[in-house]
Amino acid sequence: MAAEIKKLGASFYSRPNVLAIAKDLLGKLLVTRLDHHYTSGRIVETEAYAGITDRASHAYGGRRTDRTEVMYGRGGLAYVYFVYGIHHLFNVVTNGKDIPHAILIRALEPVDGIAYMVKRTGKKKDDIALTSGPGNLSKALGLYKEHSGLSLFGKEVYIADDGYRVRSNLIGSTARIGVDYAGDDAKLLYRFVIKGNKYVSGGKKNQVHP
DNA sequence: CTGACGATTCACT
DNA sequence: GTGAATCGTCAGC
Numbered sequence: 708m709a710a711e712i713k714k715l716g717a718s719f720y721s722r723p724n725v726l727a728i729a730k731d732l733l734g735k736l737l738v739t740r741l742d743h744h745y746t747s748g749r750i751v752e753t754e755a756y757a758g759i760t761d762r763a764s765h766a767y768g769g770r771r772t773d774r775t776e777v778m779y780g781r782g783g784l785a786y787v788y789f790v791y792g793i794h795h796l797f798n799v800v801t802n803g804k805d806i807p808h809a810i811l812i813r814a815l816e817p818v819d820g821i822a823y824m825v826k827r828t829g830k831k832k833d834d835i836a837l838t839s840g841p842g843n844l845s846k847a848l849g850l851y852k853e854h855s856g857l858s859l860f861g862k863e864v865y866i867a868d869d870g871y872r873v874r875s876n877l878i879g880s881t882a883r884i885g886v887d888y889a890g891d892d893a894k895l896l897y898r899f900v901i902k903g904n905k906y907v908s909g910g911k912k913n914q915v916h917p
Numbered sequence: 918c919t920g921a922c923g924a925t926t927c928a929c930t
Numbered sequence: 931g932t933g934a935a936t937c938g939t940c941a942g943c
Binding site for chain 2: 754756763764765788791792793794796798809811813840841843884885888889908
């Protein structure tokens with residue numbers, strides 16, 4: 708653990724610009740204290756989902772279901788959902804109540820509790836796939852849909868600033884991954900990466916913009 | 918109640 | 931590059 712770690716608060720998550728928040732999350736630490744283990748990783752890849760006008764978002768058109776209800780809550784909640792019958796994907800809810808913005812965390816660089824992450828994922832060793840890709844990192848940190856709706860202001864799951872800063876010229880934007888169904892909105896440059904970081908997940912075809 | 922499919926990953930060709 | 935895995939969620943009947 709770094710010496711000085713500050714948990715991100717409501718003023719960070721409640722901002723209206725989901726793209727700015729997605730960019731600001733790069734370099735922050737995602738921390739979980741679950742099943743008696745402290746695990747954390749530095750965020751190196753995010754994707755923004757901009758609410759009811761974004762065709763790629765689960766909340767497009769104002770759709771409200773049992774699953775997506777948490778997206779309509781205040782900023783600073785975890786939104787975790789299950790896809791493909793296999794994977795749980797971890798997102799952060801932003802903006803205010805009834806404005807369903809969210810940011811998918813797509814890749815981390817492991818920091819603390821790496822041995823336990825390896826155990827959780829059932830992998831044989833610490834390789835890149837441990838926390839590269841949204842399904843992989845959620846499993847490595849022990850995040851499942853039962854955590855959906857959990858506040859990020861508590862002690863179990865939170866995001867923190869340890870003073871690490873990403874040089875702005877190392878931040879790139881690209882189109883989002885796996886959202887072909889979204890028509891023109893699939894082209895939006897709503898994915899943010901730390902350029903050159905080896906934990907950034909696939910999507911190599913997606914051109915990185917400076 | 919039913920059928921179709923997904924903000925993915927991995928093994929295999 | 932292609933396809934299987936695998937089941938909760940959701941729209942439609």
